[in-house]
Amino acid sequence: MAIVIFVLVLWYGGLFFQSFFLHRYAAHQVFTMSKTMERITFVLTWVFQGSSYLSAYGYGVMHRMHHAYTDTENDPHSPSHDANLFAMMWRTKNIYQDINKQRIEIDQRFTKNVPQWKAFDAFASSRFSRILWISLYILFFAFFTTSPWQWSLLPVTFLMAPIHGVIINWFGHIYGYVNYKMKNTSKNLFRFDFLMMGEGYHNNHHKFASRANFGVKWYEIDITYLIIRLLNAFGFIQLKQIEVKS
Known part of the structure; x- marks a missing residue:
C-alpha cells in the first residue's frame, strides 16, 4: 500500500507542478508571482519531479513552439510527424536539450519573459541530481515493497515527467473528443x-491557449485551475483573469 501511495504522490505532485508552473506560468503566463514564490516553486518542482525534472525555460520555450507549429514539421512533438511515441519522445528530448544548452537559435517571441534560474537548473538537471533521486526511489521500494508486482512501478518513478508529456502530446492528439474544430489534431x-x-x-487549451481554466463544459472540471484559484485567493499568485465556466 505504501508503494502505491508513494507513486500516486509523485504522479499528482509532479503533474501539478508541470501544469501549474511549467505550463500555465512559464509557457503561458496566465498568472504572476513574486520572485521569492517563483524560486520556491522551482525547488518544489524539483522535489516532486525528481529524476525527471524539467526546467521551466526549456519546457516554456518548447511548449510555445508547439502552439506556434502544431502538427507541422517544426512541431517539437507531433504524432503527425513522428513514427511512434518513442520516436516523438526522443526528438522532444533532443530539442529540449538544444534549447537549454542554447545550441539552436530561438525566435525571441518564444523566449520572452520565460522564467529561468540557470544555477538551479544546472544542479537539478545534473547527472548527480538524477542519480540521487533514482537511488532514493530504489531505497524506498526496497524498504516498503510488499509484493513483487510493485517493482513494476519503479520505472514510472524514474520517468514521470516524460510519461505525463506522452499522454498529452501523443495520445491527446490521437484519442478523445473535440469541442472545437481546428487546423490541428x-x-x-x-x-x-x-x-x-x-x-x-x-x-480546449489549443483553442484558448491563454486561458487559465482548461475546462469549458460544465463537466470538464480542471482540478489544477481550482488549486490556482485557491492560491490566488490566499495571495500566493495573482491570476490575470478570473474565469467562469460558460
Whole structure:
C-alpha cells in the first residue's frame, strides 16, 4: 500500500507542478508571482519531479513552439510527424536539450519573459541530481515493497515527467473528443480529467491557449485551475483573469 501511495504522490505532485508552473506560468503566463514564490516553486518542482525534472525555460520555450507549429514539421512533438511515441519522445528530448544548452537559435517571441534560474537548473538537471533521486526511489521500494508486482512501478518513478508529456502530446492528439474544430489534431482525452488534472482538455487549451481554466463544459472540471484559484485567493499568485465556466 505504501508503494502505491508513494507513486500516486509523485504522479499528482509532479503533474501539478508541470501544469501549474511549467505550463500555465512559464509557457503561458496566465498568472504572476513574486520572485521569492517563483524560486520556491522551482525547488518544489524539483522535489516532486525528481529524476525527471524539467526546467521551466526549456519546457516554456518548447511548449510555445508547439502552439506556434502544431502538427507541422517544426512541431517539437507531433504524432503527425513522428513514427511512434518513442520516436516523438526522443526528438522532444533532443530539442529540449538544444534549447537549454542554447545550441539552436530561438525566435525571441518564444523566449520572452520565460522564467529561468540557470544555477538551479544546472544542479537539478545534473547527472548527480538524477542519480540521487533514482537511488532514493530504489531505497524506498526496497524498504516498503510488499509484493513483487510493485517493482513494476519503479520505472514510472524514474520517468514521470516524460510519461505525463506522452499522454498529452501523443495520445491527446490521437484519442478523445473535440469541442472545437481546428487546423490541428488536438483532442480532449476525458470528459472529467481525473488522470491529468485538467491537462487532458487539450483541444480546449489549443483553442484558448491563454486561458487559465482548461475546462469549458460544465463537466470538464480542471482540478489544477481550482488549486490556482485557491492560491490566488490566499495571495500566493495573482491570476490575470478570473474565469467562469460558460
